[in-house]
Amino acid sequence: MFSLRRRIGALFVMLSLFSLLVFSPSAFALSWNTHVIEAQPNPCWTTLAVGEWGTAVLYADGVSTGLRLAWGGPDAWEYESLAPAGASGSWVRCCTLESGDLLAAWYHTPLGHSLMTAVGRPGEEWNVASREFLGVLPDKREMGLSLKVGPFGYPWVACVMCSSTTKKGALKLVFPTVSSPDVSMDLGTDPSMRAVGASCDIVIGDDGTGHLAYFRESPVVIRYRMWSPGQAVQRKDDATMGSEATEGVSLLLSDGGAVTAFFRNNLGNLCCKVFSNDLWSASIVLDAGAKTGGFATSLRDSHGKTFVFYSGGGEGGVRLLTDRTGEWKIHVVDPVSILGSRCAATLSGDAVLVSYWDAFSKAVKLLRVENTPPSIPSGPGPADGSELVAAPGLLSWNPCSDDENDGVTYSVYASDKRWKVDALEEDALVLSGEATLSADVPEALRASSPVYWRVVATDSYGSSREGAPWSY
Secondary structure, three states: OOOHHHHHHHHHHHHHHHHHHHOOOOOOOOEEEEEEEEEOOOOOEEEEEEEOOEEEEEEEEOOOOEEEEEEEOOOOEEEEEEEOOOOOOOOEEEEEOOOOOEEEEEEEOOOOOEEEEEEEOOOOOEEEEEEEEOOOOOOHHHOEEEEEEOHHHOEEEEEEEEOOOOOOEEEEEEEOOOOOOOEEEEEEEEOOOOOOOOOEEEEEOOOOOEEEEEEEOOOOEEEEEEEOOOOOOEEOOOOOOOOOOOOOOEEEEOOOOOEEEEEEOOOOOEEEEEEEOOEEOOOEEEEOOOOOOOOOEEEEOOOOOEEEEEEOHHHOOEEEEEOOOOOOEEEEEEOOOOEOOOOEEEEEOOEEEEEEEEOOOOEEEEEEEEOOOOOOOOOOEOOOOOOOOOOOOEEEOOOOOOOOOOOEEEEEEEEOOHHHHHOOOHHHEEEEEEOOOEEEOOHHHOOOOOOEEEEEEEEOOOOEEEOOOEEO
């Protein structure tokens, strides 16, 4: 039974999503830039993780390069191969373990499709093992792979495949341990899960509850399953009923326990549905651009804000959907690219990193999205350089704008020594981190002349902007 708090949280999510319908792509205070990792002539399925070794981007091109790892970044990359050409499938996933090691999972293709894993660190020796034989697949599109780390640092891999002989789809959950045999759960077969209907994603809650979504055909729908620790996997109601396209399903789990599925429908729109209280909401259109929505990936940052990256479709570009302002907005973060295969996203502090293959330039790329600080403090009172008859009791300034509406606080430094204000010395601190537009002049400075002071504005993401030193 869902608590009232969880129901209210799910309702808030739905109302926020509906509010997007009145917005169009607009300017945004977040900043972003792209970095080319390596030219690749063939479509690459990419994934990435962050560790003490920097950023690791894993990508697979079974025709020419096999499974390749680039690490370091953003502009100085080192490379190594985990599987040769012809021995790696198109789906790859990786994550950072609590030990600091990188766990990679991919498909091995020469004689069939086996799930392979490697544990190690970039630039060091890898422990490679074959985990599960998944059968012979006639088409690389007929499989899916998702890797997530659950509570206590345990990784789970969801595998989706389709037999070339029986034409039945099969699902497996694999817990790839390092020192003992794997724990594997066979989720059974689905005779209608074939062709491009095997894209999948999993999320694991803090309580160990898992959620799995995948596509099937005839009719084309998103199937949804969940499991609790020590319990069998349960099939819940389908996330979508009717003709939904089979590209880029991505799941997000809210603090209230609601599950949001992002996907592309048969009209090429980016859509979502929210699962709460054992029911799916109606399909919500987030971006009605022509053929948008393919290859979606989503995440929440450390402040609880949502980011969804997806293909611009017929309009081109890599698109970002975010609720950073409390209202959903669409932004074209890489307008010259065509998102040509599965993308992945992760966090690096407060920055969001996305890896993808650009079908236009035929290169593996890394996109970095970072917070932009608030505007520069202005409007000093007293005015800068004023000659006053009497010492002021207050220092004041204009509010700083923040287009992301993150919330801004202010710190004020004042002293009769200019260098202390320039260096933001601790003993010159008058006001620290308050959401106010004035500060009392310290008693010790009321008889001083001249007085130097400075305001530093900081948003709720910790990004700061220093004002110029003022004086009176």
